[in-house]
Amino acid sequence: MPNTTIAQAKTLFLESFKLPRSTNTLQTYRKALETFLNMLATQQIDPYNFPIAELTENSVAHFVDYMKNLSPATESLYLQVIKSFFEFLDAERLATVNLSRVRMLIRQRTRRSRRQSMPYPEKDIKHLIQFMSNVQNVSKLDINAFDNIEMRKLRDRALILTLADTGLRVDEICKLRSGDIDWAASRATLSGRGNKQAVVRFSTRAKDALKDYLSIRAPLDLETGRTLSSLPLFARHDKGVGKKIKPITTTTCRNIVTDRVREVLGNEAVGSITPYSFLHYFVTTILRSTGNLKLAQELARHSNIQVTQRYAHLSDDELDKGYYEIFEHLKG
Helix, strand or coil, X not given: CCCCEHHHHHHHHHHHXXXXXXXXXXXXXXXXXXXXXXXXXXXXXCCXXXXXXXXXXXXXXXXXXXXXXXXXXXXXXXXXXXXXXXXXXXXXXXXXXXHHHHHHHHHHHCCCCCCCCCCCCHHHHHHHHHHHHCHHHCCXXXXXXXXXXXXXXXXXXXXXXXXXHHCCXXXXXXXXEXXXXXCCCCEEEXXXXXXXXXXXXXXXXXXXXXXXXXXXXXXHHHHCCCCHHHCECXXXXXXXXXXXXXXXXXXXXXXXXXXXXXXXXXXXXXXXXXXXXXXXXXXXXXHHHHCXXXXXXXXXXXXXXXXXXCCCCCCHHHHHHHHHHHHCCCCC
């Protein structure tokens, strides 16, 4: 398309991504490109009149400077969008692009995101799990006098113990149905991307907590008229749903953890423990009990063992104990 402007090229690029991309992804792409066009305007380049064919790779370097007030993670994300944009221009022959130079500029100038390494709150997580394990702290299990408060307590207990003992991710736990669990075998089979299946094991305490919760929820389940196996394993019990059985959302799951952390550990602990913290606990528990990195990788369903290795941390006390057990008995 001769004389295509930068703004028109942007529209064509976004149109090409509509079908294979989610709404959230499209919004991110659009925001990145709008930021890029705003940067061009500061360089005295009018995106609505400037021909895309005359845009050079130097604009990538200017874009990096323009984003210095954004977080490194956002900067990296936006640069990947711009790289895709230049690849689109080249593929559609809207501009002659030196893609190698584009990639080099991005590689050289992108800031590295520095993750804040928060200490693993091991004692607090164990205390929370122990508190939730004790059914007396949660409910008297009076099934004949159940209410939403009682169900929420039992649901939250089952949720936290399931997170701690299975390695399930938040989105996975929200999608689980009652029929997904083989109660006799203490496992569930999950369907992942590319029709791949994964097996998740359940501990006795997680199963018992789930059975307590589902027992007290049974009258509501029966009122739905649906097969019990098709109902969500974890349901919402707020005023918005009444007596309907609707699955919890990822936001609900995070709120449950936040509320129970506040209840058991106090306001100062809020934010230090999230649903992800229980995956950390799960992997760390396996490693400390067995020392078997491959076993931890398989049970946590990590595709890369290097991810599992991040959890293989030891405290100073454990290092001291291990060192002296090995070396103190040696003779000179």
